[in-house]
Structures are given as C-alpha cells and as structure tokens.
Amino acid sequence: MTKYDDASWHYSGDFPAELDKKNGATHTGMFINWCVTNNxxxxxxxxDHQNECESLKRREITGADFVIDALDGKFSEYDLIEMGNAFAKDYYVDETDFSDKFSSFATDYINIFDSIAEENDYEYETFYHIEDTYENYDVMKQIIDHRFQEWKEYKNLN
Incomplete structure (x- = not known):
C-alpha cells in the first residue's frame, strides 16, 4: 500500500508550536479536495465518508478538515481510483520522471504561494503557515488542473 502523506509526519518534529495540527494537512487537503471534486x-x-465528501464538494469543509476528520490525517492509494493513483504517484510524490520534467505538487505549492506572498510584500514563515482557505485552494486548483493536462499528454492519454 502506498501512503502518500500523513499529517503526523508534518506536525511532529519541528512543526511550529503556535499552529494547529490541521495546518500539517493543508497541502494534502488541497490535493485530495481536487481529487474528490474531480471524482x-x-x-x-x-x-465510508459520503457525507464528508459531499460537504467537501459543496465547500462546507476544507480539504484539510476532510483529511484530519475523515481520513485521520492519512492519504493513501485506498482513497483514489486507478487514474487518481496514477496521477498522484507521478505528481504528488516527489522525484518522479514526471516531476523531474514538469514539477511536483509540493514544488508547485511552495512556488505559487511564495510568489503570491512576494507580490504582496509578505513572506510565509514556513510551508505550514499557508492558510487553509478556498481562495488558496482555487489558486492551487488551477495549477493541479494544468499539471493534470500535462500529465495526460505525458502519458499519451488524450
């Protein structure tokens, strides 16, 4: 079984003490939100989580809420269908042939939010300080949509 991410990997260790543990799932939540929204x-x-999935699709909860509350902080191959897993294994996982050629999710996540912060004369203290909002999700969604199209071309799925 492939476990893509686990919030506990992030909030243990040198995680900022002033942040809620949910902040360790913000990035994962954005990716799984995209996966659930795209079926x-x-x-x-x-x-197992129909109500939570529907709440996520209606934007009543965020992806990080979903990861923490429904998935107990864990994101694995059991959460996705074959196409979703194929994409996650190439894009969400770091250091793959696809990510070497295009980018990985984590690199895109850091680069886009650092870029937005810089445009606003701001700097995120850490990766975990990026806010868990639908405004931020909508920014990341555009990036994931773009990478998914690149991935389909890369895999000759068009």
Missing part, C-alpha cells in the same frame, strides 16, 4: 476518489472512500 478520482475510490468507492470505498465515498462509502
């Missing part, structure tokens, strides 16, 4: 979630995920 790349597994049947098991929908069966």
């Amino acid at each position: 790349f979630h597994s049947e098991e995920l929908m069966e």
